[in-house]
Amino acid sequence: MQKEQQQLAELVKGKKVAFIGAGVSHKTLIEEFVGLGAQVTLCDKKNSVEDFGDYADTIRRLGIDLSLGEHYMDGFKGQDIILRTPGFEYYQKPLQDAIAAGTMVTSEVELFFDYCPCEIVGVTGSDGKTTTTTLISKFYEAAGRKVHLGGNIGAALLPMLPDVAPEDVAVVELSSFQLISMHKSPKIAVVTNVTPNHLDHHKDMQEYIDAKRNILLHQVPPCREVLGFENDITRGMVPDCKGKQVWFTRLHDTDNGAFLRKDGMLCMAEDGVVTPFLAQKDVKLRGLHNIENLLAAAAAVWGEVPIEVIQKVGSTFTGVEHRIEPVRVLDGVTYYNDSIGTSPTRTIAGLRSFDQKVILIAGGYDKHIPYEPLAPEVIAHVKNLVLMGATGPRIEKAVREHPDFAASGLAIQHADSMQHAVELARAAAQPGDIIILSPASASFDLYPNFEVRGREFKSIVNALK
Structure with missing residues (x-):
């Protein structure tokens, strides 16, 4: 032992x-x-x-x-x-x-942090956690490190402890529920963004923010913090940082972190040196939000793995299940599974990934988060909206009350099951259309988690004749 x-x-x-x-x-x-x-x-x-x-x-x-x-x-x-x-x-x-x-x-995660003998990289945020965490693990694996991947991403970490050596690296996705009582923080901490989420379980938004901050509060130098520059809350976490703090952003140049340059190059700026490392056109991941996830992951491992590894993984990684995942093309219509869309911000990112109006299947369990920010994005990016679940009426109300709704021509329908929703979406589709499941809601009204929801959607779509 x-x-x-x-x-x-x-x-x-x-x-x-x-x-x-x-x-x-x-x-x-x-x-x-x-x-x-x-x-x-x-x-x-x-x-x-x-x-x-x-x-x-x-x-x-x-x-x-x-x-x-x-x-x-x-x-x-x-x-x-x-x-x-x-x-x-x-x-x-x-x-x-x-x-x-x-x-x-x-908790299982806290005990792992207490006894883990190797370096820990932790990722939290309202959106982008899993893709960022997975990319970081791929970077380390491609560089030859043994990686222990777990936490909120699905695998229990503490049972891995007997197999963890000091030279390994643990890459851990952390939810607010895991972080709320944490008393240790990872050596490298990434906070992607913080937007309203899980307000059915947290007392208020401040409790949710404070839980996220725990990924930084117990760090011991030397350490590293990667924060999303485009989010007011993460930008406000700088005073919590005790080590080498860097940004990631796709909308601004920065002299301290990873950014998307106006010429389409992903770059890293550190210690006065700007290093372009990957062209946006070579990234296989779909959507600008995934460019941000790639920038966050690169900023986390910069100096820990060779640039060539970041380039190779960044240009070959195609994504994680349930995240704008292509399902099939049938009768000229392309179906996508974005069941990870458990909040409006995730669904907005998914909608913005396409350069045409889509048919959207949305709605689910109610986490008591506002849907008004989703309304203008639905009007701008959706031609036919199929709603289901407890949040269906709330989403419809937000969309119909938006001043641009009347002129939008947006059709809204309601379904009483996933099977019904797919049938309605299919009936509304023409060759060349895109149908995407991106619920902007949790799954717990009908499913134990978003993975089960996404797999049922894929099963139904794949069974269509």
């Missing part, structure tokens, strides 16, 4: 440890913690062990204590350690009461 794993074992051996929920990462960790000698309690809204399905056998085999049902948070009392999931709101009273009583409240 390596040193870091030994330290983790010393932390949990003989301790009472409560896990909130049995998601994928917790299932792995519960087994590990029981093996390390912890007395584990699983706290979950489910009412009985049978409700866990196949996992019920594992619960019985491991001898896990259960605190279930409406009062599942009663299981927090008397615990030495509580591991929360990102989706569990940090400031709920039972959790804060446990902290006040001396319980250590942490």
